[in-house]
Amino acid sequence: MANIKLIIEFDGTGYHGWQSQENAKTVQDTTEAAIVKITGEHSALAGSGRTDAGVHAIAYVANFRTTSRIPPERFSYALNSVLPDDITIVWSEEAHEDFHSRFSSTGKKYRYLVCNTEHRPAIMRNRTCHISEPLDIKLMKEAARQFVGTYDFSAFMAAGSGVENAIRTIRSVSLEKHGEIITFEIEGSGFLYNMVRIIAGTLIDVGRGKIPPDAISDIIDGKNRNNAGKTAAASGLYLVEVYY
Amino acid sequence: MANIKLIIEFDGTGYHGWQSQENAKTVQDTTEAAIVKITGEHSALAGSGRTDAGVHAIAYVANFRTTSRIPPERFSYALNSVLPDDITIVWSEEAHEDFHSRFSSTGKKYRYLVCNTEHRPAIMRNRTCHISEPLDIKLMKEAARQFVGTYDFSAFMAAGSGVENAIRTIRSVSLEKHGEIITFEIEGSGFLYNMVRIIAGTLIDVGRGKIPPDAISDIIDGKNRNNAGKTAAASGLYLVEVYY
Numbered sequence: 148m149a150n151i152k153l154i155i156e157f158d159g160t161g162y163h164g165w166q167s168q169e170n171a172k173t174v175q176d177t178t179e180a181a182i183v184k185i186t187g188e189h190s191a192l193a194g195s196g197r198t199d200a201g202v203h204a205i206a207y208v209a210n211f212r213t214t215s216r217i218p219p220e221r222f223s224y225a226l227n228s229v230l231p232d233d234i235t236i237v238w239s240e241e242a243h244e245d246f247h248s249r250f251s252s253t254g255k256k257y258r259y260l261v262c263n264t265e266h267r268p269a270i271m272r273n274r275t276c277h278i279s280e281p282l283d284i285k286l287m288k289e290a291a292r293q294f295v296g297t298y299d300f301s302a303f304m305a306a307g308s309g310v311e312n313a314i315r316t317i318r319s320v321s322l323e324k325h326g327e328i329i330t331f332e333i334e335g336s337g338f339l340y341n342m343v344r345i346i347a348g349t350l351i352d353v354g355r356g357k358i359p360p361d362a363i364s365d366i367i368d369g370k371n372r373n374n375a376g377k378t379a380a381a382s383g384l385y386l387v388e389v390y391y
Numbered sequence: 392m393a394n395i396k397l398i399i400e401f402d403g404t405g406y407h408g409w410q411s412q413e414n415a416k417t418v419q420d421t422t423e424a425a426i427v428k429i430t431g432e433h434s435a436l437a438g439s440g441r442t443d444a445g446v447h448a449i450a451y452v453a454n455f456r457t458t459s460r461i462p463p464e465r466f467s468y469a470l471n472s473v474l475p476d477d478i479t480i481v482w483s484e485e486a487h488e489d490f491h492s493r494f495s496s497t498g499k500k501y502r503y504l505v506c507n508t509e510h511r512p513a514i515m516r517n518r519t520c521h522i523s524e525p526l527d528i529k530l531m532k533e534a535a536r537q538f539v540g541t542y543d544f545s546a547f548m549a550a551g552s553g554v555e556n557a558i559r560t561i562r563s564v565s566l567e568k569h570g571e572i573i574t575f576e577i578e579g580s581g582f583l584y585n586m587v588r589i590i591a592g593t594l595i596d597v598g599r600g601k602i603p604p605d606a607i608s609d610i611i612d613g614k615n616r617n618n619a620g621k622t623a624a625a626s627g628l629y630l631v632e633v634y635y
Binding site for chain 1: 516
């Protein structure tokens with residue numbers, strides 16, 4: 148049995164996230180169906196984590212076991228020939244037999260895109276979060292830096308997540324504006340449910356002047372979800388990399 | 392009667408181009424229908440030129456006459472409230488009574504995006520032209536420069552266009568690669584039917600090594616459509632600006 152690692156790009160607009168669900172189109176189910184078509188085997192496809200409906204991935208990682216004699220590096224070509232055009236396998240290879248896309252992971256990088264224009268964007272709809280009010284980038288940069296470190300991020304976790312340990316390490320962040328697009332990137336050991344979208348929503352509130360940048364540490368320390376900003380739209384979020 | 396100028400962004404994926412057609416969804420018809428909804432008047436919406444099915448616009452210009460008492464600068468907000476989300480009016484204002492979006496134009500700028508990746512892009516599908524072979528950017532830059540000047544561009548015009556005078560002036564071009572995306576921009580006095588897409592297809596052939604960069608002048612001089620490259624995909628083309 149070969150353990151095949153896939154790197155998957157997907158436009159999440161048409162999907163109810165990664166994870167298999169009854170009565171809903173998901174990236175996992177769609178990719179598993181493509182594997183059945185190509186190999187004739189019903190393989191369980193292990194993913195590197197859940198993603199919400201509408202969230203995108205530049206390089207989601209998944210793995211499955213197969214007895215197929217397709218060369219590992221050819222799976223990308225074979226699967227792309229049967230996958231819909233909003234899912235692309237950008238890379239395939241044979242991984243170590245112990246490799247697991249979720250449990251072997253040492254961290255992730257996410258990107259969040261805000262389109263800061265007066266009117267809703269037509270071309271970048273479903274690809275960004277649209278904010279029409281002017282945002283102060285300098286304040287947002289100052290606030291973004293406060294997230295680096297090891298903290299209990301309970302204030303930045305969706306209510307009812309039921310996670311025992313909310314301590315996570317954020318290794319780096321960056322925030323830049325190019326034209327009308329604000330790009331926020333965050334890399335860390337792991338992320339709580341909705342954590343990046345809540346951080347993005349908080350940074351947007353900082354940009355609007357509703358939250359001062361130096362309040363971030365207090366919001367983290369308070370461990371109260373109500374002190375952070377709203378969960379920003381799923382359409383602005385991209386999983387960029389999974390580290391091993 | 393006020394002459395209202397609109398600047399329109401649209402994702403052309405779902406449309407059979409700008410120009411009104413029987414039995415096909417077009418940007419012109421969709422925007423005219425929105426004007427009827429807002430003003431109650433059936434106004435003819437004059438556009439700055441035809442666009443092909445699937446071609447996008449960052450700033451298409453159109454104008455119409457109305458007796459509506461909506462303040463000119465509020466038309467963008469009013470129309471966006473009834474337009475589908477793949478068409479956005481990014482600006483509206485009252486123009487001079489003689490202003491015509493096509494006849495008053497002194498030139499246009501187009502952008503063409505190539506996604507140069509091994510596998511088809513999922514997120515940038517319908518937004519770029521995908522070319523999987525490696526492209527030599529240096530050769531493409533060299534070739535792009537040859538288009539600047541005033542020439543008879545018959546070789547870069549769709550067959551059967553029936554234009555009497557194919558002389559056009561290209562004022563500037565640029566070609567850059569950032570990551571996997573090659574951005575080609577071209578500005579000129581006017582463009583023949585399919586001209587930018589044929590130039591893009593020719594530059595792609597240069598990048599592949601099929602056409603040497605110094606052959607461009609000969610191709611222009613030959614005035615023979617068969618010597619130029621194929622018409623590149625509509626999905627990579629954006630109307631960026633109309634000059635007045």
